[in-house]
Amino acid sequence: MxxxxxxxxxxxxxxxxxxxxxxxxxxxxxxxxxxxxxxALAVGLTVPIEVExxxxxxxxxxxxxxxxxxxxxxxxxxxxxxNIMSGEVRVKGNASQAxxxxxxxxxxxxxxDASARCGISMKGVDIVVGGSVGHMSAFMGQSGSLVVCGDxxxxxxxSIYEARLYVxxxxxxxxxxxxEKEMTPxxxxxxxxxxxxxxxxxxxxxxxxxxxxxxxxxxxxxxxxQY
Amino acid sequence: xxxxSRSFPSGGEAPWGGRESWTFDQPTISYIxxxxxxxxxxxxxxxxxxxxxxxxxxxxxxxxVSRYPLEGYRERCDTNVALGTRFAKKPIELKIPVTIAGMxxxxxxxxxxxxxGRGASQxxxxxxxxxxxxxxxxxxxxKMLVYQLLPSRYGLNPDDLRRADAIEVVIGQGAKPGGGGMxxxxxxSDRVAAMRNLPKGIDQRSACRHPDWTGxxxxxxxxxxxxxxxxxxxxxxxxxxxxxxxxxxALAVKxxxxxxxxxxxxxxxxxxxxxxxxxxxxxxxxxVRLAVEALQELDMHRKVQLIVSGGIxxxxxxxxxxxLGADAVSIGTAAMVALGDNSPHLVxxxxxxxxxxxxxxxxxxxxxxxGISTQDPELEKRLDPVLGGRRIANYLQVLTLECQTLARAxxxxxxxxxxxxxxxALTIEAAAMAGVPLAGTxxxxxxx
Numbered sequence: 001m002x003x004x005x006x007x008x009x010x011x012x013x014x015x016x017x018x019x020x021x022x023x024x025x026x027x028x029x030x031x032x033x034x035x036x037x038x039x040a041l042a043v044g045l046t047v048p049i050e051v052e053x054x055x056x057x058x059x060x061x062x063x064x065x066x067x068x069x070x071x072x073x074x075x076x077x078x079x080x081x082x083n084i085m086s087g088e089v090r091v092k093g094n095a096s097q098a099x100x101x102x103x104x105x106x107x108x109x110x111x112x113d114a115s116a117r118c119g120i121s122m123k124g125v126d127i128v129v130g131g132s133v134g135h136m137s138a139f140m141g142q143s144g145s146l147v148v149c150g151d152x153x154x155x156x157x158x159s160i161y162e163a164r165l166y167v168x169x170x171x172x173x174x175x176x177x178x179x180e181k182e183m184t185p186x187x188x189x190x191x192x193x194x195x196x197x198x199x200x201x202x203x204x205x206x207x208x209x210x211x212x213x214x215x216x217x218x219x220x221x222x223x224x225x226q227y
Numbered sequence: 228x229x230x231x232s233r234s235f236p237s238g239g240e241a242p243w244g245g246r247e248s249w250t251f252d253q254p255t256i257s258y259i260x261x262x263x264x265x266x267x268x269x270x271x272x273x274x275x276x277x278x279x280x281x282x283x284x285x286x287x288x289x290x291x292v293s294r295y296p297l298e299g300y301r302e303r304c305d306t307n308v309a310l311g312t313r314f315a316k317k318p319i320e321l322k323i324p325v326t327i328a329g330m331x332x333x334x335x336x337x338x339x340x341x342x343x344g345r346g347a348s349q350x351x352x353x354x355x356x357x358x359x360x361x362x363x364x365x366x367x368x369x370k371m372l373v374y375q376l377l378p379s380r381y382g383l384n385p386d387d388l389r390r391a392d393a394i395e396v397v398i399g400q401g402a403k404p405g406g407g408g409m410x411x412x413x414x415x416s417d418r419v420a421a422m423r424n425l426p427k428g429i430d431q432r433s434a435c436r437h438p439d440w441t442g443x444x445x446x447x448x449x450x451x452x453x454x455x456x457x458x459x460x461x462x463x464x465x466x467x468x469x470x471x472x473x474x475x476x477a478l479a480v481k482x483x484x485x486x487x488x489x490x491x492x493x494x495x496x497x498x499x500x501x502x503x504x505x506x507x508x509x510x511x512x513x514x515v516r517l518a519v520e521a522l523q524e525l526d527m528h529r530k531v532q533l534i535v536s537g538g539i540x541x542x543x544x545x546x547x548x549x550x551l552g553a554d555a556v557s558i559g560t561a562a563m564v565a566l567g568d569n570s571p572h573l574v575x576x577x578x579x580x581x582x583x584x585x586x587x588x589x590x591x592x593x594x595x596x597x598g599i600s601t602q603d604p605e606l607e608k609r610l611d612p613v614l615g616g617r618r619i620a621n622y623l624q625v626l627t628l629e630c631q632t633l634a635r636a637x638x639x640x641x642x643x644x645x646x647x648x649x650x651x652a653l654t655i656e657a658a659a660m661a662g663v664p665l666a667g668t669x670x671x672x673x674x675x
Binding site for chain 2: 011012015016019039040043044046058059060063064066078079082083085097098101102104117120121123124139140142143159161162217218219
C-alpha cells in the first residue's frame with residue numbers, strides 16, 4: 001500500500017501520481033491521510049485502483065472517476081463523485097450538496113445522509129444513500145437509479161427524465177412531472193441488486209418507486225403552468 | 228404627408244391617410260397577431276436583431292502626420308495570439324485573432340461541425356464544441372479544439388477533457404444570459420440522443436445553472452478540479468453572456484480563469500425565445516470596454532486573455548474589438564453564413580418554409596435546407612465538409628487580411644497594438660459605451 005500524507009505532499013502531486021498509473025500497475029492500493037478538507041482529491045482517475053481517503057474532504061472528491069474504487073472514511077463536501085463514469089465511490093460519513101451530480105455510470109454509496117440535489121442531472125450512475133437526501137434530489141435525472149433508505153426532501157425528481165428513484169421513508173414532496181410508480185417484480189429485483197452491491201441492509205419491499213410522468217417531454221403550451 | 232411617415236416595407240408609399248405607427252409598427256402587429264393565434268412565444272435561432280450600437284458606430288483614425296502607417300503587403304503586421312498564458316502548461320497558439328465559437332453537435336449537423344474544424348485548422352485557429360459533447364469527426368478535423376463544460380453536462384466525458392486543447396466553462400451566452408437551452412425533439416436523432424443519454428425525439432432542456440456549483444467561490448474550486456483532472460495542462464476559459472460584465476469578468480479572473488469570453492447580445496443561439504434574445508443582455512460594444520476595464524483594474528489585461536463575441540462579421544469588427552482591448556474575437560453566426568446558411572441559391576427551399584434568404588432563423592426546427600442546423604441525414608448531405616471547411620478558411624482569411632489592412636493604416640506591427648486612441652465614435656451612444664471620443668470632438672460622454 002502507498003500512503004500519501006497530504007501534510008507533506010501537495011494535492012497536485014497526489015493527483016499527478018495517481019494519473020501517471022497505467023492500467024497494469026502493481027500499485028493498486030493507496031491511502032491518503034492528513035486531508036484537512038482539501039478539495040479535488042483523487043479526481044480524474046482512470047485505472048482500477050483502490051484509494052482510501054482517511055478523513056473529511058472538501059469539494060469534488062473523486063470527481064469524474066473512471067474504474068477506480070474510492071472510499072472516503074469521513075464526510076465530504078460539495079459534488080463528491082461528480083460526473084462519475086464508472087468504478088465506485090463510497091462515503092462512510094455524510095455528503096454535502098450535489099453528490100454524484102451528472103454521474104454517467106458507476107456506483108456511488110453514501111452510508112450517511114446526502115444533502116440537497118443528490119443525483120442532480122444524473123445520467124446513468126447508480127446512487128445508494130443509507131440515510132436521507134435533501135431537496136431537489138435527482139433534479140432533471142436522465143437515467144440511472146437513486147436509492148434512498150431514509151427520507152427525501154422537497155421536490156424529489158423535479159423535471160425528471162428516465163432516472164429511477166426508490167425511497168424507503170417519507171417524501172416531503174415530488175417535483176414537477178415526478179410521480180409514484182408501481183414497484184413491479186422487475187424493479188424489486190433491480191433494487192435488491194443495488195442494495196446488495198452497495199452493501200446496505202434494507203428490505204426492498206419497504207421502498208416505493210418514483211419516476212417520470214413524461215408529461216413534459218415535449219413542450220406544450222397547455223402544460224405551461226407545470227414548468 | 229408628415230415628414231416622419233415611413234414608406235411601406237415593400238418600398239411603396241403609404242396610401243392617403245395611412246401612417247404606420249412607430250409604437251405599433253408592422254413587426255409589432257405581426258407579433259401580437261402571432262401570439263393571439265398560437266398562444267405561445269416565438270422561439271428562433273440567431274441573436275438580437277434590433278438595432279444596437281455596434282462596431283459600425285466606430286471609426287479608426289488612420290495614420291497621417293502624427294502617426295506613420297505601414298506599407299500594405301510589405302511591412303509585417305502580425306496576427307498571432309497566445310491564449311491561456313496565466314496558468315496552463317500548454318497555452319493555445321493561434322495564428323489569427325479570430326476563433327470559432329461553441330456550437331453544439333445537435334444544434335448543428337456533424338458535417339457542419341467537421342467543416343468548422345477543417346476551416347479553423349486551415350486558418351490556424353481553434354474551434355469549439357457545444358452542448359452535447361465532442362464528436363470524433365470534430366476532434367479529428369480540429370487542430371485546436373476547445374471543449375465546453377456546460378450546465379447540462381450532456382456528453383461530458385473526462386476523456387474528452389483530456390483530449391481537448393482548452394476547456395471553456397460556460398456560464399452563459401449573449402443571446403440568453405441567465406437562460407438554459409432547448410433542443411427540440413425533431414433534432415434529436417439516434418446519435419444525438421445517445422450522446423446526451425436521453426430518449427430519442429423528446430425536447431431536451433439544457434439547464435441554466437451548473438449542477439455542482441453556484442457563485443464565484445465555488446467556481447474557483449470547480450476550476451481547480453478541472454485543472455487537477457487535466458494536470459494543469461489546458462487553458463481554462465470562462466464564458467459569460469454580457470450583462471454585469473465588469474463584475475463577471477473580475478470574478479472570473481478571481482476564480483482562476485486563463486481566458487475570459489464575453490458574448491454580447493448579438494451573439495447567436497440555436498433556439499431561444501425571441502423575447503429573451505431581444506431584451507436580455509447588453510450590446511457587444513458596451514461589453515468590450517467594461518471587460519477590458521475590469522481586467523485593467525486587476526492588472527490582468529493581456530495576462531488573462533479576453534475573447535469577445537456577438538455580432539463579429541467583418542475585419543473591421545475584429546480590428547475595432549482588438550483596439551478596444553480584446554485579445555481575440557469569436558464568430559458563430561457569421562461562420563454559419565460562411566458555410567452557406569441563408570444562401571440566395573436556396574431561395575426556393577426557403578420559400579417552402581415560409582421564409583427567404585436573409586431571414587431564415589428557425590434553426591431550432593431542424594429543416595435547414597443548407598444542411599447546417601439539422602440532423603436530417605438527407606439535408607446534411609448537402610453540406611460537403613471539405614468544401615465547407617474551405618469556405619470557413621476563406622472567410623477567416625478575409626477577416627484577418629481586413630484587420631491587418633486597418634492595423635497597418637494605423638501604423639501597427641501587430642494587430643494587438645491597436646488601441647482605443649485609434650478609435651472615434653459616430654454616435655454619442657457608441658462614444659459612451661466604447662469610451663472613445665465622439666468624432667470631431669474630444670468628448671467622451673460620461674468620462675470627460
